Amino acid sequence: MTVETVSRIxxxxxxxxxxxxxxxxxxxxxxxxxxxxxxxxxxLQNGLDRADVDRLDIEYVLVTHxxxxxxxxxxxxxxxxxxxxxxxxxxxxxxxxxxGARERRLERDGSVMRRLGVPERIVANVIANDTVSAIPxxxxxxxxxxxxxxxxxxxxxTPGHTLGHTAxxxxxxxxxxxxxxxxxxxxxxxSDTRTLQPEVSGSPSVRGGDDRLIDRDPLAAFRTTLNxxxxxxxxxxPGHGATVEPARVSEILDxxxxxxxxxxxxxxxxKQATPWDIACDLFGDLEGIHVKFGAxxxxxxxxxxxxxxxxxxxxxxxxxxxxxxxxx
Numbered sequence: 429m430t431v432e433t434v435s436r437i438x439x440x441x442x443x444x445x446x447x448x449x450x451x452x453x454x455x456x457x458x459x460x461x462x463x464x465x466x467x468x469x470x471x472l473q474n475g476l477d478r479a480d481v482d483r484l485d486i487e488y489v490l491v492t493h494x495x496x497x498x499x500x501x502x503x504x505x506x507x508x509x510x511x512x513x514x515x516x517x518x519x520x521x522x523x524x525x526x527x528g529a530r531e532r533r534l535e536r537d538g539s540v541m542r543r544l545g546v547p548e549r550i551v552a553n554v555i556a557n558d559t560v561s562a563i564p565x566x567x568x569x570x571x572x573x574x575x576x577x578x579x580x581x582x583x584x585x586t587p588g589h590t591l592g593h594t595a596x597x598x599x600x601x602x603x604x605x606x607x608x609x610x611x612x613x614x615x616x617x618x619s620d621t622r623t624l625q626p627e628v629s630g631s632p633s634v635r636g637g638d639d640r641l642i643d644r645d646p647l648a649a650f651r652t653t654l655n656x657x658x659x660x661x662x663x664x665x666p667g668h669g670a671t672v673e674p675a676r677v678s679e680i681l682d683x684x685x686x687x688x689x690x691x692x693x694x695x696x697x698x699k700q701a702t703p704w705d706i707a708c709d710l711f712g713d714l715e716g717i718h719v720k721f722g723a724x725x726x727x728x729x730x731x732x733x734x735x736x737x738x739x740x741x742x743x744x745x746x747x748x749x750x751x752x753x754x755x756x
Contacts, residue, residue, distance in 0.1 A: 432454065432598065432599045432600075433453065433454050433455070434451055434452070434453050434454075434598060434601050434603075434665065435451070435452050435479060436449050436450070436451055436452075436665070436670060437449075437450040437451070437452060437471070437472060437475030437476070438450075438471075438475075438670075439461075439462035439463070439468050439471045439472060439475075440462065440463065440467075440468060440471070440497075446609075446610070446611060446668045446669040447668065447669070448460065448462050448463065448468075448497055448498065448667065448668060449665065449666060449667055449668060449669065449670070450462050450472055450475065451603055451665065452475070452476065452479055452481065453579070453581065453596075453598060453603075454579075454580065455479065455481050455485070456485065456486060456487045456488065456579070457486070457487065457488045457489075457490060457579045457580075457581070458472075458486055458488075458489050458490070458505060459489075459490045459491070459492065459596055459603050460490075460491060460492055460498040460499070460603075460605060460667055461489060461500075461501035461502055461505050462497065462498070462500060462501045463496055463497045463498075463500040463501065463561075464496060464500030464501055464504070464561050464562040464563055465500070465562070468500070468501060469501060469504065472501060472505075483505065483508060483509055484508065484509050484510075485509070486505065486509040486511045487509075487511050487512065487579065488511055488512050488513075488514065488578065488579040489502045489505050489506045489509075489511050489512070489513045489514075490513075490514055490515065490578065490579065490581070490596055491513070491514075491515035491519075491523065492515070492516075492586075492593060492594055492595060492596070492603065492604070492605025492606065492607075492667055493515070493516070493519050493589065493590040493592065493593040493594070493605055493606060494515070494519040494520075494522035494523055494590060494592070494620075495590070495606070495619070496561040496563065498605065498606070498667055499515070499523050499563075500561055500562070500563055502515075502523065502567075503523065503563060503564050503567040506567070506568075507567075512570055512579075513567060513568065513569050513570065514569065514570035514571075514572050514578050515569060515570075515571075515572060515592070515594060516571070516572055516573075516583075516585065516592035516593060516594035517571035517572060517573050517592060518587070518590075518591045518592025518622075519590055519591065519592030519593065519594070520569045520570075520571045520572075520592065521569075523563065523567060523569055524566065524567055524568065524569035525565075525566055526561075526563045526564060526565055526566070526567065527565035527566070528565075530560070533621075534555055534558060536621050536622065536625065537554070537555065537558075537621050537720060538551050538554075538555050540621040540624050540625065540724070541554065541621075541704075541719065541720060541723060542746065543744075543745055543746055543747055544624075544702060544703040544704050544723040544724070544726075544727050544746065544747060545702025545703060545704035545705060545723070545746040545747065545748070546704045546719060546723050547704075550719055551719075554716065554717070554719050554720060557716060558717075572594060573585070574594075578596075580598070581596040581597060581598050581603075582596070582597040582598075583596065584596070584597055584602070584656075584660075585653075586604065586605070586607040586653045586656070586657065587623075587646075587649045587650070587653060588607065588614070588616055588623075588646060588647075588649045588650025588651075588652075588653045588654075589605075589606045589607060589614040589615065589616065589619050589620070589650065590619060590620040590622075590623070591620050591622045591623050593605060593606070593607055593653075595607060595657070597660070597662055598662075600662055600663060601662050601663045601664075601665055602657070602660060602662035602663065602664055602665065603665050603667075604657060604664050604665065604666055604667070604672070605666070605667040606666070606667045606668070607653055607654070607657060608654070608657060608664055608666055608672050608676055608677060608680065609666050609667070609668055609669065609672070610666055610668070610669040610670075610671065610672050610673075610676060611669065612668075613680055613683050613684075614650070614680075615721045615724070615725055616646050616647055616650045616684075616724070616725055616728045617646050617647070617721075617723075617724030617725045617726075617727050617728035618717075618720040618721035618722065618723060618724025618725055619721060619724065620646075621720070621724060623644050623646035623649070623728070624644065624646065624724060624727055624728070624731075625644065626644070645728075645731055645732060645735060646728045646731075647684065647728040647729060647731070647732040648732060648735070650684075651681065651684070654677050654680060654681055655677075655681075657677060658674070658677040658678070664676075684729075687710075687725075687729060688729050688732065688733060690710055691706055691710070691726060691729040691730060691733065692733060692738060692739070694706050694709040694710060695730070695739060695749055695750070695751065696751060697709075699750060699751075700742055700748055700749065700750040701748065701749060702746050702747060702748050702749075703723050703724075703726040703727035703730055703747060703749075704723045704726070704746075706726040706729075706730065707722035707723045707725070707726040708722075710722070710726065727747070730747075730749050733749075734749070737752055738751070738752055739751055739752055740752045740753070
């Protein structure tokens with residue numbers, strides 16, 4: 429079955445990225461229903477009413493990524509409509525096991541921030557102010573993988589902003605979530621600290637039983653996602669705002685090239701620095717969630733520069749970088 433009709437329901441708007449975009453697809457699928465607030469719920473309901481769709485007739489609730497402004501209402505809508513909730517396999521546990529996953533996320537966020545050089549008092553403040561979302565402790569969630577089909581939509585893996593970020597393609601349109609935004613640049617690194625954690629390299633047969641940990645490369649993953657989306661023919665529909673022009677992909681890639689240059693220049697001036705040092709140089713005073721976003725983005729760029737051989741790691745805990753020294 430080919431999915432042909434899609435309409436946007438704008439939800440909220442008091443955020444830099446612009447109003448959230450929930451999408452009604454073929455009158456039976458909702459993608460990214462919005463944040464877990466009563467106001468958002470009523471806005472979504474009003475949008476369905478205007479489309480003459482009963483929410484109880486919704487068969488699938490799809491989510492592009494685990495962030496609460498996109499996934500928050502998904503469990504509530506899926507339960508009321510007795511619909512299937514589905515999202516990318518790597519992000520699904522953060523909603524399916526929300527309570528347990530949140531505890532693990534806070535522990536991970538704190539550990540990663542400390543490793544990036546964020547002072548303890550600032551880490552403690554970020555963690556203390558991370559509020560619980562009104563999401564059930566546990567929710568059944570179907571795990572989707574790249575290349576599969578769900579509710580007539582093609583599943584397209586788009587990692588970078590989060591580890592399991594996923595887009596959904598219909599006939600002539602592609603719902604890209606926060607992979608591409610019309611007015612802001614999606615954060616990489618801090619928006620999902622799992623992307624900054626080491627992963628096991630290779631397979632047991634390749635490793636000979638010797639597990640080797642290597643750093644993920646969230647910026648490389650995000651660049652691959654952008655290039656993949658740039659080559660697709662569909663109209664791009666974002667998770668915030670109404671439309672994205674195709675040229676926006678090149679703008680975001682250019683933005684990250686420029687940011688990498690600024691990160692390198694900041695490190696050059698300091699000789700050695702942690703990602704937190706670089707974040708403070710680039711972004712100034714950071715508070716709240718922007719601490720994690722700033723340090724994480726600096727770390728993502730430093731890891732990419734390290735893989736290019738332009739910088740090297742001086743220490744690991746905290747992570748500290750210097751310019752690559754040419755050795756004879």
